Amino acid sequence: MVRAGAVGAHLPASGLDIFGDLKKMNKRQLYYQVLNFAMIVSSALMIWKGLIVLTGSESPIVVVLSGSMEPAFHRGDLLFLTNFREDPIRAGEIVVFKVEGRDIPIVHRVIKVHEKFLPYVGMVTIIMNDYPKFKYALLAVMGAYVLLKRES
Numbered sequence: 001m002v003r004a005g006a007v008g009a010h011l012p013a014s015g016l017d018i019f020g021d022l023k024k025m026n027k028r029q030l031y032y033q034v035l036n037f038a039m040i041v042s043s044a045l046m047i048w049k050g051l052i053v054l055t056g057s058e059s060p061i062v063v064v065l066s067g068s069m070e071p072a073f074h075r076g077d078l079l080f081l082t083n084f085r086e087d088p089i090r091a092g093e094i095v096v097f098k099v100e101g102r103d104i105p106i107v108h109r110v111i112k113v114h115e116k117f118l119p120y121v122g123m124v125t126i127i128m129n130d131y132p133k134f135k136y137a138l139l140a141v142m143g144a145y146v147l148l149k150r151e152s
Contacts, residue, residue, distance in 0.1 A: 056083040062096060062105055069094075069107055079107065089113060 022030065051060035064077045072094070073079065081096055089095060091110050098105045128135040 055081060056085070057081040058083075058098070059096075059105060062107070064107065065104065069109070072109070073107070 025033070048060070052058065054060075060081055062079050062081060064073045064075055064079060067075055079094070079096070089110055091112055093110050094107060095110055096105045096107050128138070
């Protein structure tokens with residue numbers, strides 16, 4: 001019978017001594033290992049950049065970090081992303097977007113698409129954030145209207 005705490009307890013110490021193994025190599029073997037590592041890293045980078053070009057997405061592969069998309073996606077699942085502009089977004093599809101100031105993209109399912117639902121209505125908020133004086137002027141005008149308006 002094997003106890004859970006005993007698994008892996010009998011590993012030889014030399015198996016974990018990486019620097020000792022490196023010291024035992026001659027220069028040719030060491031250079032070969034360094035070149036192998038550099039080739040693996042450069043190959044991964046080339047594959048990543050190729051995926052960016054093929055998919056049109058800044059992040060072609062993302063990992064699901066929370067359980068908010070269950071049962072469709074679970075924590076730890078990989079999502080392969082595309083960003084083809086000619087494909088319209090439809091209800092039920094999964095979209096990924098990036099919020100300014102956050103490093104991690106957000107994954108959501110589209111519930112309903114509003115194609116002609118008050119276009120540019122959000123510009124008021126953007127203008128008020130970009131120009132704080134406009135916000136205060138708008139608040140002053142609205143306040144004056146409420147105070148001066150007489151009930152009929």
